[in-house]
Amino acid sequence: MSFEIHLSGDVKEAVAAAVPTLVADLVASGITAQNPTLWGADAEAESSIRLGWTEAVAISRPLVAPILELRDALRAAGVNHIVLGGMGGSSLAPEVITNTLGAPLTILDSTAPGQILAALGDRLETSALVVSSKSGSTVETDSQRRAYEAAFTAAGINPTERIIVVTDPGSPLDKSAREAGYTVFNADPNVGGRYSALTAFGLVPSGLAGADIEELLNEAEAISVELAVDNETNPGLVLGAAIAHRSKLGIVTDGSHIVGFGDWVEQLIAESTGKLGTGVLPVVLEPLSTEVTAGYADTQIVRLVDNAHTHFDNHAREGEILVSGSLGAQLLVWEYAVVVAGRLLGINPFDQPDVESAKIATRGLLDSRPEPTEPAFVDAGIEVRGPAEVIGSATTVREVLAALIGTLPEDGYFSVQAYVDRVANPQLQGIRDQFAAVTGRPVTFGWGPRFLHSTGQFHKGGPAVGVFLQITETAPADLEIPERPFTFGELIGAQAQGDASVLADHGRPVVTLTLTDPASTIETLFAAIAR
Numbered sequence: 001m002s003f004e005i006h007l008s009g010d011v012k013e014a015v016a017a018a019v020p021t022l023v024a025d026l027v028a029s030g031i032t033a034q035n036p037t038l039w040g041a042d043a044e045a046e047s048s049i050r051l052g053w054t055e056a057v058a059i060s061r062p063l064v065a066p067i068l069e070l071r072d073a074l075r076a077a078g079v080n081h082i083v084l085g086g087m088g089g090s091s092l093a094p095e096v097i098t099n100t101l102g103a104p105l106t107i108l109d110s111t112a113p114g115q116i117l118a119a120l121g122d123r124l125e126t127s128a129l130v131v132s133s134k135s136g137s138t139v140e141t142d143s144q145r146r147a148y149e150a151a152f153t154a155a156g157i158n159p160t161e162r163i164i165v166v167t168d169p170g171s172p173l174d175k176s177a178r179e180a181g182y183t184v185f186n187a188d189p190n191v192g193g194r195y196s197a198l199t200a201f202g203l204v205p206s207g208l209a210g211a212d213i214e215e216l217l218n219e220a221e222a223i224s225v226e227l228a229v230d231n232e233t234n235p236g237l238v239l240g241a242a243i244a245h246r247s248k249l250g251i252v253t254d255g256s257h258i259v260g261f262g263d264w265v266e267q268l269i270a271e272s273t274g275k276l277g278t279g280v281l282p283v284v285l286e287p288l289s290t291e292v293t294a295g296y297a298d299t300q301i302v303r304l305v306d307n308a309h310t311h312f313d314n315h316a317r318e319g320e321i322l323v324s325g326s327l328g329a330q331l332l333v334w335e336y337a338v339v340v341a342g343r344l345l346g347i348n349p350f351d352q353p354d355v356e357s358a359k360i361a362t363r364g365l366l367d368s369r370p371e372p373t374e375p376a377f378v379d380a381g382i383e384v385r386g387p388a389e390v391i392g393s394a395t396t397v398r399e400v401l402a403a404l405i406g407t408l409p410e411d412g413y414f415s416v417q418a419y420v421d422r423v424a425n426p427q428l429q430g431i432r433d434q435f436a437a438v439t440g441r442p443v444t445f446g447w448g449p450r451f452l453h454s455t456g457q458f459h460k461g462g463p464a465v466g467v468f469l470q471i472t473e474t475a476p477a478d479l480e481i482p483e484r485p486f487t488f489g490e491l492i493g494a495q496a497q498g499d500a501s502v503l504a505d506h507g508r509p510v511v512t513l514t515l516t517d518p519a520s521t522i523e524t525l526f527a528a529i530a531r
């Protein structure tokens with residue numbers, strides 16, 4: 001079987017109670033037939049143009065041959081390194097696909113100047129860039145394209161031979177890229193970004209990088225009939241009811257062949273469900289994370305394993321969800337499950353009403369260029385900024401972190417948002433485990449600006465129980481964005497500040513720590529998290 005699910009304990013009971021109604025309401029066949037009325041009248045305008053992913057396998061088949069032809073032509077021209085510029089739904093699927101299938105792909109979903117500089121300095125002579133943007137107007141992706149165009153040109157390489165564009169037909173990027181002479185792949189416009197894994201957005205960069213995309217489509221096809229049938233064992237209905245059971249979902253990869261699934265599914269769940277004050281918070285975890293071993297009443301654990309039934313017999317705990325299956329099947333089952341969960345939660349799983357607010361705040365800051373705010377204090381090279389009611393009389397990072405953690409509500413979560421060069425400072429992610437141990441609550445970690453296109457929607461639109469720690473850096477070097485009035489450093493700075501102001505407008509506590517010398521101050525920061 002290409003997908004298996006195993007349930008036990010109270011989540012099994014919750015699913016048994018919810019699924020018969022979903023079967024009686026013909027939800028599974030309705031999704032497959034692209035019935036836009038399943039999420040209520042308010043969602044209908046959006047859902048009527050967002051269900052194309054249910055037939056993505058059939059629509060994408062004809063793309064396979066041209067992608068493989070281009071891959072071979074690039075290889076013949078000496079290109080041996082594919083870079084992907086794209087955010088959220090335009091890069092998270094290729095990331096999990098290529099990591100799982102062993103095809104090397106450099107993902108550039110950042111505006112951190114150090115990360116852009118490092119990518120530009122890595123095998124430029126033999127690189128090709130895939131620029132992926134559904135809307136064709138995402139500022140990060142546009143900036144990445146500009147940087148590569150300039151770098152290719154400066155190196156004497158014709159950008160039209162090295163830049164490939166994936167976008168919706170008729171987008172601003174579609175028009176400008178065709179005019180510039182780039183190779184363009186159009187995606188199905190009736191599929192939203194986070195549901196686009198099996199469309200051109202998932203397939204073009206993955207196929208160019210060498211992944212077996214035909215097999216991926218076969219894997220998804222193998223589960224599609226099961227997903228369309230209105231019966232109580234339908235995996236989309238069962239998983240959908242299971243993930244809607246609690247307000248937080250800990251996603252644990254535990255011996256699965258799939259690498260990095262959590263980051264892809266995190267966007268799908270957070271953007272689809274986190275709105276109107278409700279939603280399921282995805283928390284990407286490891287088997288030994290505190291959230292898994294401590295077990296919180298509001299946090300459902302789902303384990304991605306390689307055989308759901310034998311794994312349960314051998315390892316898992318009562319009350320967990322276990323899923324196993326091929327990558328192609330997982331992608332499609334989770335897309336069904338999330339829209340089923342959306343129906344159970346009473347929200348529209350196809351919009352992202354709060355993402356725009358951070359973009360507007362960022363644009364405003366880039367236009368008005370306010371004077372930088374002075375830090376409340378500086379401790380050992382770390383500048384501290386935040387609301388007076390949180391900072392209070394604190395004079396050290398340790399004290400301010402304790403004060404911020406003190407604002408966590410009983411049902412809250414702690415969110416770390418690092419607007420930092422992740423390639424140069426990967427160890428910063430380890431801070432998540434430390435906060436999980438000291439807060440006793442679920443902790444999420446996101447690299448900025450990447451997470452703005454993923455969990456950012458939930459932070460603003462979901463239940464108002466998040467507490468936020470921003471970590472920014474004084475980057476060692478900055479980089480111009482060709483023909484733009486701001487640099488990469490100014491852009492990422494405005495993104496952090498813009499999102500902080502929107503979170504504050506939502507009444508959420510946000511403290512910003514700026515590492516003035518990331519290489520040396522990360523250790524200081526780790527030491528400041530009191531145990």
Ligand SMILES: O=P(O)(O)OC[C@H]1O[C@H](O)[C@H](O)[C@@H](O)[C@@H]1O
Pocket residue numbers: 087088089090132133134135136137138141193194271352355452453454
């Ligand atoms: O593909 P693009 O249009 O560039 O969009 C990239 C991302 O932008 C926004 O943040 C949306 O909320 C995401 O759902 C989307 O994946």
